[in-house]
Amino acid sequence: MCGIVGYVGNQNAAPILVEGLTRLEYRGYDSAGIAVLGGAGVQVHRTVGRVRDLTAALPKRLGGKVGIGHTRWATHGPATQDNAHPHTSEDGRISVVHNGIIDNATALRQHLTNAGVTLRSDTDTEVLAHLIARSTSDTLEGAVVDAISKVTGTYAIAVVDSANPNTIVVARNGSPLIIGVGEREMFVASDLAALVRHASQVVHLEDGEFASVTATSYRTFTMEGHDTGKVASDIDITADDLELGGYGHYMYKEIVEQPESLERMIQGRLDDRFGVSRLDGLNLSPRELRGFARVKILGCGSAYYVGQIGATMIEELARIPADAEAASEFRYRNPIIEADTLYIAVSQSGETADTLFAVEEIKRKGGRVVGLVNVVGSTIARACEGGVYLHAGPEIAVASTKALTHMAVGFAMIALALGRVRDLSNADGRRIIAALRAIPGQIREILRAEADIAQQAKMLAAASSLFFIGRVRGFPVAREGAQKFKEISYRHAEAYQTSELKHGPLALIDESVPTVAILPQDDLTDRNLGAVQQIRARNGSVLAITHDAVDFGELDIPRITVPRSEPELDPILLTIPLQLLAYHAALTLGHDIDKPRNLAKSVTVE
Numbered sequence: 001m002c003g004i005v006g007y008v009g010n011q012n013a014a015p016i017l018v019e020g021l022t023r024l025e026y027r028g029y030d031s032a033g034i035a036v037l038g039g040a041g042v043q044v045h046r047t048v049g050r051v052r053d054l055t056a057a058l059p060k061r062l063g064g065k066v067g068i069g070h071t072r073w074a075t076h077g078p079a080t081q082d083n084a085h086p087h088t089s090e091d092g093r094i095s096v097v098h099n100g101i102i103d104n105a106t107a108l109r110q111h112l113t114n115a116g117v118t119l120r121s122d123t124d125t126e127v128l129a130h131l132i133a134r135s136t137s138d139t140l141e142g143a144v145v146d147a148i149s150k151v152t153g154t155y156a157i158a159v160v161d162s163a164n165p166n167t168i169v170v171a172r173n174g175s176p177l178i179i180g181v182g183e184r185e186m187f188v189a190s191d192l193a194a195l196v197r198h199a200s201q202v203v204h205l206e207d208g209e210f211a212s213v214t215a216t217s218y219r220t221f222t223m224e225g226h227d228t229g230k231v232a233s234d235i236d237i238t239a240d241d242l243e244l245g246g247y248g249h250y251m252y253k254e255i256v257e258q259p260e261s262l263e264r265m266i267q268g269r270l271d272d273r274f275g276v277s278r279l280d281g282l283n284l285s286p287r288e289l290r291g292f293a294r295v296k297i298l299g300c301g302s303a304y305y306v307g308q309i310g311a312t313m314i315e316e317l318a319r320i321p322a323d324a325e326a327a328s329e330f331r332y333r334n335p336i337i338e339a340d341t342l343y344i345a346v347s348q349s350g351e352t353a354d355t356l357f358a359v360e361e362i363k364r365k366g367g368r369v370v371g372l373v374n375v376v377g378s379t380i381a382r383a384c385e386g387g388v389y390l391h392a393g394p395e396i397a398v399a400s401t402k403a404l405t406h407m408a409v410g411f412a413m414i415a416l417a418l419g420r421v422r423d424l425s426n427a428d429g430r431r432i433i434a435a436l437r438a439i440p441g442q443i444r445e446i447l448r449a450e451a452d453i454a455q456q457a458k459m460l461a462a463a464s465s466l467f468f469i470g471r472v473r474g475f476p477v478a479r480e481g482a483q484k485f486k487e488i489s490y491r492h493a494e495a496y497q498t499s500e501l502k503h504g505p506l507a508l509i510d511e512s513v514p515t516v517a518i519l520p521q522d523d524l525t526d527r528n529l530g531a532v533q534q535i536r537a538r539n540g541s542v543l544a545i546t547h548d549a550v551d552f553g554e555l556d557i558p559r560i561t562v563p564r565s566e567p568e569l570d571p572i573l574l575t576i577p578l579q580l581l582a583y584h585a586a587l588t589l590g591h592d593i594d595k596p597r598n599l600a601k602s603v604t605v606e
């Protein structure tokens, strides 16, 4: 999605803006630009393509100690230089970068055209530059407030004015925006990654908030002009967390660092004596935990699939009816919100617009919603009434891996908390805790089989269409496996319930369509083996993701085995080889693994 950076201080702004934009590259974009205020007035440079294309197009000397920059992911109008941000007013005085969507842009564009303004882009953003320039307010802050009062929709904006060259004014509604506090310099950004090298503290703006930022101060205020007195907090990640550190791809780095990051996540959160998890951040007393009659999990994409894994864990361990739903659907169907349901919003970025909207809808209707979120201080984390941070560290690759494993472990801990105030015995609690503690070591064991998994991935990459099948606990695992595979290999990968194969999709099976079967040792093993026989009988090849204990009898098919956990937690380990399968298939096909086509890391628009 789009990214924003801004700088005001004593250094040359252009290199800092370009570096910040590079740090936002992982979010996905199609054009980039900067505006710098210097002795020569404002200079705006924009290009289609990557930040390196922008860097190549910049003049050698680009002086100026204040500036804003943007990476764009096209919504209104194609990726062209004219549509790239920053957008400027007719007199060139005002420059604006914007994330989000202005809903009434068409009417405002018409209004401006009628007033004699010549619009130079197809974007919704350009109207902001003209509205600010045409305001009668004598301060930049006032002009921005004026303009914002005329728009509806979502936005994070940063504005500079060549007539007021020491200030950046920003505003936020529905799109993240933060201020980074440095040593006699300030930054603005849509994402911590853009400013973590320079700033030591951060201020998170709320929806409806504005800020005026100079090199040495910031003032946060409301539309009505009231100070909101925001205090900065320490930044919890370091620049090193964002480095590739010798790995070829972020996705690979994020897969192999899972054992360590999970050890960090569970530390101090498991109580062996009482067989329970300690999740103080949930802000729920034992009595409140006992009071819930149902659990509803909301997330998007892979977070939704892990939500399905989590729902099964909660049903099995706590015996509370639980299900997961795509937040992108939930928000549009006037959902019934129940007072005795615990709603859990799950998100790596904490900024996914659909998930955030679902959270707001639940709160609006009086429901209780907690978060399972990775990014500390993110919008969803702050919107929820409590939650569990994933502590996975920054995830840069667009295809999510480690955050999902952390989510699954987070759900296991929530299931423990809910189960132990009900009928889950102390012994069963301790059984799950021991299994959770074993998971990092077991993932290390799976990673040691990488060469074999890579071999299998090469064969799968040769097919243009694949099935991923699983049953009950294994079905969301199959969904996530197919999602990861299609996302970065661009192969058609379809997930199906193993039980449903014979009700239709079996018609597609032949020697050209391989199947990846999630086949753990459990009470459904024989049925799963039966389905594999049916595929083999139609000449379909099958790769099993399985346990050593499964007896394949006469069935001679390739297998990737994972160590056994407790049955309720098996999905966590079964997912790991699927990450490596997707990674190695994409590597074989020579794709841009960390930035797959058409996708963005965090989807902050609808």
Ligand code: F6R
Residues within 6 Å of the ligand: 299, 300, 301, 302, 303, 304, 346, 347, 348, 349, 350, 351, 352, 355, 398, 399, 400, 401, 483, 484, 487, 601, 602, 603
């Ligand atoms: C897939 C993937 C996406 C995200 C989804 C939700 O690899 O990364 O499907 O899971 O866009 O994102 P978050 O978790 O940031 O809300």
